[in-house]
Structures are given as structure tokens and as C-alpha cells.
Amino acid sequence: MTGTPDPTSEALDAVLKRFAERVKYIGVQHGLQGSDVDDLVQEVRLRLWKALESDERILSASATYIHRTAVSAALDVLRRRRARRETPVRLSRPSGLAMLGESPSADRMTEVVELQEMVGRAVDALIPARRSVIKMYLAGYGREEIADLLGWTEPKTRNLLYRGLADLREALTEMGIGPESLDD
């Protein structure tokens, strides 16, 4: 069954198409799930439709208005999930164990888990500013993203990152984890 296109729906589609694409592009870099993106886009769509009603008003909505709506919608999606005590979808992370081999032996598994715990302790022991930067770096954030999130210049970010990595390697070496440990 086909009908006359609804101008309001078409206007919403036009406004939200680029937004949805950008959310997906930004989110996928750090493992945001497709269902999260869909929830957010639906919430923004509903809010624009309720608040603006007509296609003319939707199409002429300012970037600032769309921004406020998008951020407010994201907050509400998260508040509702927390209120329902939903377990958030975990970010997709690579499986380190899987990458170490198809069927690691029990000894190998123990060695790997011990190594992971030592890496965690070494990161936790870093001084606060370097620790946060190192955690972001290990989570896959690039230097530019870290600088952007913290409002830092690129040289300042690079400096803290390199110093943090040096501290981390020093701490790991003191724990007996040298360059040869579980190397590729």
C-alpha cells in the first residue's frame, strides 16, 4: 500500500539523516552499539515532531536547537535505562584471549590473566593526569580525541601520553614484565 508522502515525516527524515549517519560514524569508532544509536535517533525524532509539528518549522530548526534536542534526548535515554536498571550494552571490545591463540593451555591462561592484572595495577599506580590519558589511549582514543576531550593542545597531550607510557613501561619492567613478555 502506498500513500501520499507525509511532509512532516519527510522533513524529519531530511533533518535526521545526516545526524544519524554522524552518530553512527562517531560512535562506531569506540564500539557504540547500533541499538543505542537507533534509540537516540528515535528519541530525537519524537522530540522534534512533538515540539515543531510542521515540516516548515522542522526544516528551519537551527543547528543550536537540534544540538540541544539531541543532547537532551541522549540524557533522557540514559536516565530511563538507569531507572529501569537496565544493564547497558557493553562496548564491543576485542578479545585478548582469543587473539593469543585458539586453545591456550591452562598454564598459558594463568600467565595471561596474571599479566593482565599486573598491567591493570601498573596503570592504576600512574599519577592522575597521566593515568587518565593512558586509560583513554589504551581504550583506543587517539591523541587528537584525547586533546579534544580535555581541551588540551596537541603538544601537551603528546607530552602527557609519552610520559605516561614511559612510566607504565618502567612500572611493568619493575614487575618483571619486559619487552619480550607475551610478544606478538
Add this chain to the structure above:
Amino acid sequence: MTERRLRQSYDMMLALRAETAPGREGCPEVERLLAVVERSGSEAARLGLLDHVMACPHCHAEFELLRAAHRASGQHPARE
């Protein structure tokens, strides 16, 4: 240890810790996560929150949704 191996080890350590974590009692409110995304508040406070966010899979997923909403809709403050 290569950086790739370091990342894998750290990542798996976080996954193991998350499996034994006792709920979300220590997690910050979503408004505080947004403050980090919008770079409001003191640098020390934001670093402290990021320290938690990067180690908590629940907050990390929420943080990424807020960050994507913020960036995708075009508001992007200038660097210091």
C-alpha cells in the same frame, strides 16, 4: 611488550573486572558524564571522571552515546 599487546591485556583485565564488579553504586550521574563531554567543570574533576569512565564498561557506553550526540549535532567547543 608491544602497545598492541598492552592494549589487549588492559582490555581483557577491564572485562574480567567488570564481570566481578558489584553493580553501579560508584558510577557518576549521567549529567556529570555530559559535563565531561561538554568540557564544563574543573580539569581535575573531568580527569577524575574520565579515569572512572575509561575503566567502567557501563559508563563508557553511556559516555560514548553522549559524546556521539554532542558531536553529531555540530556543537564543538574550541581548544584552549
